[in-house]
Amino acid sequence: MKKKVLAALLSTAMVAALLSGCGGKADEPAAPAETEAPAETEAPAESEEPAESEAPAADAGSMSFEIVSKGLQHEYWQAVKQGVESKAAELGVTVNFVGPDSESNIDQQVQQLENALNATPTAIGLAALDTESVKGQLQTCLDKSIPVIGFDSGVPGAPEGSVLANCSTDNYAAGALAAEKVYEAVKGRIDGTVRIGVVAQDATSESVVNRGLGFIDKFAELAVADGHTATVVGNEKYISDSKCEKTDGANVVIDVRVPAQVTSDASLADVNSLLGEDGIIALYGSNEHSANAIISAAENHSEIGVGDDKVIAAGFDSGSAQIEAVKNGVLLGAITQAPVAMGEILVQTLYDAAQGNPVSDADTGCQWYTAENIENPEIWDNLYGK
Structure with missing residues (x-):
């Protein structure tokens, strides 16, 4: 009796196997579905590439840069500010440019840097009146992973790793x-x-x-x-x-x-x-x-x-x-110097640093001008008080 039952089960299995094999050939329309599968897998990858290239532009609107200069009273700093605001508008980022009432007012600049930190910016630009006075704030920036870029005089002797680059004249x-x-x-x-x-x-x-x-x-x-x-x-x-x-x-x-x-x-x-x-x-x-x-x-x-x-x-x-x-x-x-260009380069460097891209020091250049060459275009274009 057991042998008959076993034989019946084996026969059933063989029939099922044959039907399964035949079914694979009979279901030819299923083949295109299998060949399309890789295309469906690749499609999301293709759609992700534009999203990645568009990310910086999409993120720019949420970027805010605090820029603390040495002052605002001289025409030079107004020219730097002009370059900062021009580049910020081009990139679509928000900037706040401040400076003390006097370039001897170190305490006021320290407070402005504190205010910049409290604003939780994407990055900070700093032209330090006195490096020693801002070392604590720079360490805080480092601890909070806030990129800092120096400009003009920069921040010589800053805590290691706290200032990523400097944009200035040599x-x-x-x-x-x-x-x-x-x-x-x-x-x-x-x-x-x-x-x-x-x-x-x-x-x-x-x-x-x-x-x-x-x-x-x-x-x-x-x-x-x-x-x-x-x-x-x-x-x-x-x-x-x-x-x-x-x-x-x-x-x-x-x-x-x-x-x-x-x-x-x-x-x-x-x-x-x-x-x-x-x-x-x-x-x-x-x-x-x-x-x-x-x-x-x-x-x-x-x-x-x-x-x-x-x-x-x-x-x-x-x-x-x-x-x-x-x-x-x-x-x-x-x-x-070239103060307008300095402001522009500063904002671009802040932008790059905020995106996690590598940044390096930038020499923004200088020229000697006299009564004889002052109207030469390469000189005249860099004179901010004209």
């Missing part, structure tokens, strides 16, 4: 360029002991310090190459950081003056003091504020100007007062 090289031009104008007058005055707004910000050091080091280098001896006197920061070997009895004395407070009156007093020194043959103002102090002094000191019997003066930046002083022969020339 300030040291720019100062050296000014020194080359001034030295060329006065080298024939170095007879006996002469004094070169450097008027610096401060001894804390990277940009101002490096513009001063670049000038000091290059001027001393050129003087020594011509057989002179050189030394640096005045502000201790510039004395200690300069590459110029300190030499007693040097015949080229580079005298650096830094006011106790960043005010027009204080810097004007520094210029007047330098003009009272024996052997003064040149002056250099390492930013708009300091250059304007020299220009103000020229109103009462006719010895400042261009000529063999004049105190040769040079400036940095391109506010309206400097442009006129260069045109009128009060200043030999000045260094112009």
Whole structure:
């Protein structure tokens, strides 16, 4: 009996197998469905590619950048702000550009950076007046994974990894360029002991310090190459950081003056003091504020100007007062940055960093302008005070 049952079961299984095999051939319409399956699997992948390429544009509207500058009172910062806002509009991001009332008001800038952190931005741009004062906030940015990009003076000595890149002029090289031009104008007058005055707004910000050091080091280098001896006197920061070997009895004395407070009156007093020194043959103002102090002094000191019997003066930046002083022969020339381009590059770098893309330092450039070349398009386009 058991054998009959087993035989019946085997027969049934064989029939089912045969029917199944025949069914696979008979269901030919099912084949296209199988060949279409890969297409259905690939379709979502194809539709995901446009979504990925469109992601930055879709996310841009939700991006907000807090930008803390050194101030708003000078035309230079207004030009940077112009570049920032132009690029932000192009990318479709929101920006908030702030700065202290004075470039000596470190506490106010620290508070503005605190406010920027409290706004929970996508990224932060910072031109620090004093790195030491903002190290705590930068560490917070690092802890919260908020990208920080430095600009103008940047944030030298910031906590490692807290500042991803810096967008600025190579300030040291720019100062050296000014020194080359001034030295060329006065080298024939170095007879006996002469004094070169450097008027610096401060001894804390990277940009101002490096513009001063670049000038000091290059001027001393050129003087020594011509057989002179050189030394640096005045502000201790510039004395200690300069590459110029300190030499007693040097015949080229580079005298650096830094006011106790960043005010027009204080810097004007520094210029007047330098003009009272024996052997003064040149002056250099390492930013708009300091250059304007020299220009103000020229109103009462006719010895400042261009000529063999004049105190040769040079400036940095391109506010309206400097442009006129260069045109009128009060200043030999000045260094112009590209502040609008700096603002544009800053926002683009913030945008890239916020997207997680690699970023790197960007040199935003500089040029020496004089009464002779000021109207050349490559110069004129970078003068923000025109």
